[in-house]
Amino acid sequence: MVRTKYILIALILIAIGIGVSLTLFQSEEKRVKKQFHLLSKGVSKEPGENIFTMDQKIKKISSLFDESCEINIPAHSVSGRLSRDEITGYAARGRLHFTQLNLKFYDFNIAFTQERGASVHLTARLTGKTTTGENVEEAHELDCLLKRIEKRWLFDRIEVVEVLKK
Amino acid sequence: MAINKGTRQFFLPSLTPAFLIRAGCVALLAYLIFGHLLTPFRIKGHSMEPTYQNGEFNFCWRIRYLFSTPKRGDVVVIRFTGKRVTLLKRVVALEGEEVQFRDGRLFINGNELNEPYIHTPYHWTLSPRKVEPNSVYVVGDNRSGLMQNHFFGQASLPRILGGPLW
Numbered sequence: 639m640v641r642t643k644y645i646l647i648a649l650i651l652i653a654i655g656i657g658v659s660l661t662l663f664q665s666e667e668k669r670v671k672k673q674f675h676l677l678s679k680g681v682s683k684e685p686g687e688n689i690f691t692m693d694q695k696i697k698k699i700s701s702l703f704d705e706s707c708e709i710n711i712p713a714h715s716v717s718g719r720l721s722r723d724e725i726t727g728y729a730a731r732g733r734l735h736f737t738q739l740n741l742k743f744y745d746f747n748i749a750f751t752q753e754r755g756a757s758v759h760l761t762a763r764l765t766g767k768t769t770t771g772e773n774v775e776e777a778h779e780l781d782c783l784l785k786r787i788e789k790r791w792l793f794d795r796i797e798v799v800e801v802l803k804k
Numbered sequence: 805m806a807i808n809k810g811t812r813q814f815f816l817p818s819l820t821p822a823f824l825i826r827a828g829c830v831a832l833l834a835y836l837i838f839g840h841l842l843t844p845f846r847i848k849g850h851s852m853e854p855t856y857q858n859g860e861f862n863f864c865w866r867i868r869y870l871f872s873t874p875k876r877g878d879v880v881v882i883r884f885t886g887k888r889v890t891l892l893k894r895v896v897a898l899e900g901e902e903v904q905f906r907d908g909r910l911f912i913n914g915n916e917l918n919e920p921y922i923h924t925p926y927h928w929t930l931s932p933r934k935v936e937p938n939s940v941y942v943v944g945d946n947r948s949g950l951m952q953n954h955f956f957g958q959a960s961l962p963r964i965l966g967g968p969l970w
Contacts, residue, residue, distance in 0.1 A: 646819065745886025745887070746885075761885045802942065802958060803957045804957040
């Protein structure tokens with residue numbers, strides 16, 4: 639019984655040690671995931687959002703992208719290499735159509751490339767309510783490329799993968 | 805109030821090696837069953853109404869198509885990148901078949917398909933197209949509203965996770 643207690647204490651201490659080291663030494667994978675988390679926070683919108691919050695969020699979205707980014711979202715007629723300003727313009731106009739918006743990312747599949755890049759395959763789920771009261775619920779598979787520039791991971795390509803081909 | 809020994813032992817078991825082994829086996833079994841055989845999911849959306857309602861709970865029977873391929877009329881679970889976000893759709897055409905919608909009627913190889921699961925009239929029109937090899941054509945049971953707002957089309961067989969348990 640005493641031995642079991644010591645084993646349990648040792649296991650708990652090991653678990654705490656692993657937890658602390660994982661928190662202190664963030665892996666590159668975590669840093670990449672964090673960019674998606676920040677994008678999700680920037681795009682999401684609560685009902686009654688004020689202009690100040692909106693401005694902060696648009697600036698936050700802008701800081702996540704490289705000087706230009708290749709975006710291919712056929713469902714929303716967005717395609718081509720867009721500048722950072724164009725992307726924030728699209729994001730700001732898009733958010734205006736919604737009273738409530740929530741963007742979440744799932745099932746990350748991250749692979750690091752030799753050219754200081756991270757290829758990320760994941761699922762994005764967008765839910766919200768338009769200004770006309772219509773409920774929106776969309777899910778898309780995304781293929782993204784992030785580049786490491788000055789110790790930061792920035793979006794360089796976002797492409798929607800066609801899951802169901804009409 | 806005195807709690808009898810049996811009840812106390814059930815709710816506050818002693819951490820004996822035998823108990824830890826039993827608990828480990830239960831956890832492993834639960835992981836194998838609910839992680840790989842019967843994946844639980846909740847339906848969010850109205851695309852399969854009236855067959856499946858928004859908010860319903862179900863399980864994806866993962867080995868349903870282990871030794872067979874989906875048949876016409878089967879309801880299948882389709883994955884995006886991983887298993888967290890999936891689609892629930894009905895198979896209407898198989899590989900090599902020609903699919904066409906003509907003013908709210910579905911034609912497979914030129915013959916109208918009897919669809920007893922459709923309860924509301926719809927007016928979709930889609931030019932004929934052939935289902936590619938190793939794919940099936942899937943559509944939701946609820947076809948009200950504009951065709952452009954619906955998510956349907958060809959899904960490759962590796963994307964099909966299984967079928968709903970009921």
